[in-house]
Structure formats: structure tokens, C-alpha cells
Amino acid sequence: MSGLLGQVRRAPGRIIASVLALSLAIGAIGVLAIPTVTEGSLHAAVERDGLGDIIVGTTPLDRQQVELLRGIPNVASVSAAAVVAVELDAAAGAGERSAVDTVRLIGLAPDRELDLLRIDAGRVATGPGEVVASPGLAEPGDRIVAGGRTFDVVGVGAALLWVGADALYGDIDEMAALARGAGTNHLSILAVFDDESSLRAIVADVREALATDGDTFTEFPEYLPDGTTPIDADIRQVSTLIGMLGVMAGLVALVLLASTTNTLITERTREVAVMRALGGRRRPLRRRLRRIAIGITAASLVVGLPLGVVISNVIARMVLEEFVGITPEVAVDWRVLVGSAVGALIGARLVAARAARRVTNAQLAAALRDREGAPFGASWLQRSIAALPTGGLISRIATRSSLRRPGRTVAVVAQIAAAVGVAFLVPSLATSVNEYNSAAFESWQWEVSAVAEDAGLPIDAAVADAVDGVAGFEAGIYTFGSIDDWEVDAWGIRHDTVMFDADLRAGRAPAPGEHETMVSAGFAERRGIDIGDTIEVELAPGTVPYEVVGLVDDYSRAIYIDREILAADVGAPGRANVVWSLSETPIGALIDGSRFDLPTLDVSTAEEVRAESGAGRDAIVVIFGAIGAIVAGVAALAVMSSMLVSLFERRHELAALQSLGARRRRLRGLLVRELLPLGAVGTALGLVLGGLGTRGIIGSFESSNAVDIGVVDAVGAIPFVVGATVLMLVALVLVAVRSASRRPIAVTLRGAA
């Protein structure tokens, strides 16, 4: 330790720079912790707030029916709720505070074990007329009018299942009375064994039990196996991406770690030679060198580990707040923490051992003169290059110097490639996701889409027909189903629809009144589904066969069925749950209830939907941008540090050039000529790797989601990436030449430290 302090005193700048570089490297490994920190926070929330393993909408059930479900094998707990979407009337206190116009009334049983409320302020509701409002909607003491009823807000809070939604949590009977058909219409079921197939078995049993009373599911059950959450799927995609970038960050960090450690020891070549000349034995010298490297790494852990925790938590929080709407507590991934500490120490030890061996084995005379031990002309390649005098002398020096230390040159090129690769990959992912989002909208022609908030198909058959009768309007069905355990969007559209202009890859649209379907081409391709096949689609009430007649390029995982057929198949003949409009203006008149008896609808314009996915994309871009900046920054730092080392090693050469009359412009010219090709090759390689990486990541998403996404390279980013690389190299050259000309040439050539 005292030896280390001595080192710090002797060259504080250099040691501090090394510690910072190493800290950043160790901190960057923290990116690896983001997925686990994110999922950890979510799962903690799941445990705490009692989230079910199966979530499903039902036709109205009474208390006794729910009670019976508890007897089903493997069911640990069942909680029923009444959920109904209503208009939020401007009301005392809350009206001006909230920009929302519809709100979910959620009635929860007081003795439930699932869907517990997290109260941020005030208290829980204790009877009819009292509600807990979701954050931002109202404050305790406010009075709120919704669905024609007045509620006293007694608290602010949310249940995890509905987190992010505008909701009022209140008395179960009061809300059930407001729901269609009077009864609870929502089930949360907790299983003892919560693997996917056990959950499916429970669903089959529940379906059967409900059917005895003529009841059924009104929506496709949501399975949350193994403690996952409804947002997990979204989060996991983001997390996986982050994890991949994390691996990049880790690799780049290791390179930085290795080059920094290597530098620390190589710089001591002369010092070690002196000690050896004085009779120092190699073994203790090596041990000392290793100790210095490990000591500095250990010091870096003090800064680096907390930095990693901060990085992972800041990004995890960004992800969770953006995609889930919950603010997680600070979490630590101990595996990554311990792993990065141990990895850094072992890495430093390995690199240090190698470098120490090289330094202690260096030829004594050469080392004492502080000349580096890498002569040019040792290899056949170097000799043949030297025999081919092409270009100016300065260019020859530049080219040959790169060949002189091929290992280092390759390392620098690789690091530049890593930095460029990440810097290109991140915007490419962003543009791909962006293009994917708009491609998924392309076939839809509507300007306004109004989707019923409640489960089931709340639009009456007569209303649906009436809507169809208005020019520019059409009713439809948007629900979910499952094919081979892959959840798919199930669209019910009129056979003569003007809302969906299918981009058919093959086949045709379903004929009216037939059990036929078009399937997403990308999904069909990945699942081996062909035209003429009959696919079994599990819908809310059960499984239904459809013949595949068309494949559509829709960048989705969806099936398209004649609306009448789908309505009947989900047990609600003639009904619908969506109203589409070709133009924006008359939708208000249609949905305000004066012409049609429509349920509460969630109305959004095409522009809003696009903006929403744009916002999601921006969030992804910000998050990836942050990680990308870390990775690219660490890589750039690694390039800088190893380049500065090799330039430091060549200070005698630069001084000799200066003694011959070379001005600074010449030195800059030499270094530019030397670095530019490395930069060019590294950049080209990086762009290729970034492109391949984007394809790899998107490809893995395509296959894990069985959906076409498509890659769009961020060509627009290339000038910036190239510019940044050039800038970095220029900065490097300026710094190197500045330090070469600041010190008197005579001093450099003496080799005095």
C-alpha cells in the first residue's frame, strides 16, 4: 500500500487518469445489471402487490361462482373485481386537475389476497361512495363525478395490474352495479405451480366451471407464468437489447482495463531495468509490478462499483418509468457487482502478469537506455515493405510504424471498430424500430380509432350495423387469440372493409361468412403456416379452426377474420368493440351518445397513435443512446489510452524528427497519416459490425417474436459517426504533438524520465 502511495505521489496525474479509466471500465460493466435490476424491481413489486398468474375478463359472475373456482386444482387464490370504464365528468376539485375524459372504476373485494393497492397518500376506501384515485387524477379530499356518480377521494394509489391507467378504486358491489350485467367481470388467479402449462390447465378448468352457468371469458386470458408481469414482455425486449449492449460494454471495458494495466506496467520498464541492474531479482520485481496494477484496480473499484450501480439504476429507472409508470427503488445486482469486481481484479492480474514478465525479461541494455524493444525489420513482411519504397518518406514512416507493432495496431482498429459499431448500431436500432412502427400502420386507412375500454364486445349488434351504415365509418373487432401458444392480435373486419388495405404477399382475403383467415406473413413463415392450412386459434371462449387463405405483409403477429364470424366465435354474435372513421371531424357526433348507444371508448387519431409509438421510440432511443454513449465513450477512451501509450513510446522518434528540422505541422502530418488509415479501417469495420449487429439483434427479435420487423440502417448517422472518429483522432494527434514539442528535444533524447 505504501508502495502504491509512493506511485501516486510520483506521478499523480497518470495514476489518477488510470484510476478514472479503470473506474469507467468497471462502471460500464454495470450496464449488464440493467435487465436484472429492472426485472428485480418489477418482481419485487409483483410480490408486494399480489399480482395474479392469470388475468382474465368474464361475463358477470356472482360471489358464489368465484368461490367455487377456489376449489380448482393448483389454484392458490382467486380475486374477483368489477371493472368498468366510464366518462369522467368535470367535478369539484378534480375537474381542472385532470385532463382525462374517461376513467376506469375498479371495485375490489376488501378481503382479497391479490391486486393489493399501494397507497401513496390518504387511506383505502372503506365503503360505497369512497374511492382511491390513481396518481395525478385527484387528491384526497377531492370529490369526483364519474359515470353519473359522485365519489369522495380518500386516498391516492394504484394496483400494479392497472398501474399507469386513470382509475378510481372503490367498493366492489358499487362498481359491479355500474358494470354491464351487474356482477364482477374480472378475475385474478394465483397458482401454486405457475409454469405456463399448469396455468393453461387452470384456464381450461375455469372455462369449464364457468360454462356450467352459461358464463364465459370475454377476453383472452393473460398468462403471467413464473412471476412475470404484464409489462414484462415489453420490458424484457428492452432488457434483452440492453443486455446485448451490456455485453459490448463489458468487452470494451475489458479492453480498456487491459490496455490501462498494460500501460501502467510498461511505463516502468526503465525503472525495472535499473533495479535489475542493481541486482533486483525478477520474481519479486514481477510481484511488485502486479501489486501496483492490482492496487490501482482495487482503488478503481471504489469508484467504479458505485458508478456501475448508479448507471444500472438510472437506466433501469428510465426504462420502468417510461414503459411501466412505476418508480423503482434502488436495486443492486450482486452477481454483476461481485462479477465485475472479481473480473476486474483477475483481468488486471492476468494482464499485469504478462506485462510484468515482458518488462522483467526485456533486454537490460535496451531497457536501460529506455528504448523500446520492438525493432522494425524483424519479420519478413516488414523487410519486404521496407524494400518497396513508395510514397513520401513521412508516409513510409507512418505505414511502417503501424506494421511495427501489428498486435497493437489490430487492437486499436478493433477498439475503433467497437466504438463506431455501437455508435452506428444504436441509431440503426432506433430507425428500424421507427420504420417498423410506421410499417405496422401502413395498411390501416382510418384516421380515428375508438376502442371500447371494457372487455368483451360492448358494442351492440344493432349499433354496429348502424355505424356501418354511416359513410366513412365502420365497426370492427380487436381482440386476442393464441396459435400454438403464440399470442396473436385477432382482427374482425368486414369483408368489404375500407379500413384495412391488406398488403397481400399471397392468397386472398377471407370470404364473407367463412371460417377463413389472413395471417401475418412473417409469423406464418416462422411458424410454418401455409395457405390452405387449417390453424387452431384459441379465443377467449375456446379453440376455433380457421382455414388460412391469405398471407399479409403487416409487420405484426395477427390474424384477420370476417367480423361476423369472429363475433360469433367469441360468443357475441353481431357485436363489435371498435369504431373506425376515415376522417377526424364527425367522430365526436358519433360517439357522444346522441346518435348511438355506444359504450365508453378510447378514442385516438392515427396521428396520436403514431405519436405515442414515436414517444415510446424516443424513450428507447434515449435509453439506448445513454448506453451507447457509455459503451462508445469507454471504447473511445480505450483507443485514446492505447494510442497515447504507443505515441509515448515513440517520443524518441518524434524528437529525432524534430532535431532534423521537422516542424509541428510535419509531426501532425505524420501522425494523421498513421492514424487515418487505422481510423478508416476501424470505421469501415465498425459500420459493417454495427450493421451486422443491428441485423443480429433485430433478427433475434424477429425469431423470438415470430414477427417481421425489418432493418433500416441509420445512414444519416454515418457522417456523425465518421466525424466523431475523425475528431477523436485529430484530438489525439494534437495532444501527442503538443506534448512532443513542449519538452525540450534534448531532454527527450537523453531518455531522462
Next chain:
Amino acid sequence: MHTGPEPHAVVHEPLVEARDLTRIWGKGAGAQIGVTGVDLRIDRGELVAIVGPSGSGKSTLGALIAGIDTPTSGSLVVAGTRIDRMKVDQLAAWRGANVGIVFQDFHLLPTLTAQENVELAIELGGSGAGRRLRRRAARTMLDRVGLGGHHRKLPAQMSGGEQQRVGIARALVTQPALLVADEPTGALDQANGHVVFELLTAVARNGTTVVFITHDLALAAAADRIVSMIDGQVASVTAQRSSGALATGITTAMATGVAP
């Protein structure tokens, strides 16, 4: 060993004029004195040896005269130019045009062949000579230092003596007014050292001012004048081509502990 002093074409016109020249590193108590209060005049065409005990400031003085270091104070005029206050780039240009430097450990560019190393000096010297001319001049110079067959070799493929001869060819190819050599034979064996020294005296005979630093009094005895240094100061300067004075110089040098 060597042929002894021969008549040189010394013009009595100063090439180097140092007044109160001082070079100190650091400040206060920890300051290291390189040279202090040096007054020295060297005429055109002279062959001057600088001798003195280790640490007496020989290399420091040589570096200042060659313009690869800058004095802390004092004035220094070399080849008609005041170089003590020059900017980095001006000084570089000045060196390229006026000085040739020979280092103890050669400092050849390791990635260039002998021929290319010499050509490089022409290119950086700023003479504006074309490529063909440069190549011819470099080849001629290598021939003159006896490396006719070695011009394609890389430094790593040459012996120390050969490398130093390339160093001398590189220093001379621009036909500088001044050649500064700091222990040019220090890293060489006796035979190689002798060849190199012969080259330097030959250069001086052709009119180039040569300042060389040496520990070898026998070599120093071949100079026109000997500058003896002690503790950063000039202790004595022998009179020109006076064998008596030369003897005094040698005696002084011996008294101050310079090993022959």
C-alpha cells in the same frame, strides 16, 4: 591511432557566440544546474572538443548550441541567428537548415532504411531538393561514410558503427554550417569509434564547424581547441592550434578527473 592535428581552414568569424549562457532545471533548492554563465566563441571551420567530468554540463552545452534545448537565460547566436528566444517551429526550421546532430545512441528512424534516413534529413532540412536529387545526394553521402553497399538496410540490420555512420551521413547531407556530436563514439568499440572520429575530422577539414563532446582525451587532442567544463562552467579553453595550450587543456582535464 589518429593522425593528430592538421591545418584547418578556420575563418576568424564567429559561428557560435554564447554570452552568460545558463540552463537550469527546476527552481529553488531543488534546482539542477546544467550550465551557468558560459561565455564561448567558436569560429567557422573550427574543430572543437568539449571535455569535462561527468555531470559537468557538456551535453547541456552541446544541446543548447545545437538548438535542441533552450537556455534559461543568456544570449546565444549561432550561424548568424539568435536562437535563444526562438519559437518551436522557427527553431526547427533553423536546425534543419543549419545544424547536423550526431547522437551517442544514433536515434535513426527505425522504420526507414539507411538511404531513407539520410534522405529524410534533406527533406526536413527544407532545401527543396527534388526526389531524384535527394536520392543521389543521400547515396553519395552514404558512399562517403563507407556504407556503399548498405543503403537498403534497416537500422535493426546494422551494427552500431554502421548506424553511427548513417547518423553522420544524415547530419552532413544538408551541408550544415555546424555539426554537433555528443559522444559519437561512446556506444562503439574502438575500431568503429576510430572510423567515426576520422570522419568527423575529415568533415572539419572541409570547412564545417564541428563541436564534439568526448571523454576520450586522445580524441580531444585532435581538435583545434578544447573546451574544459567543470560544474556547469567553462574552466578553460585552449588557444587555437597551439600545442602548448592544448597540453594545458589536457592537463586541466586530467586534473578534473576525466578518464582518458
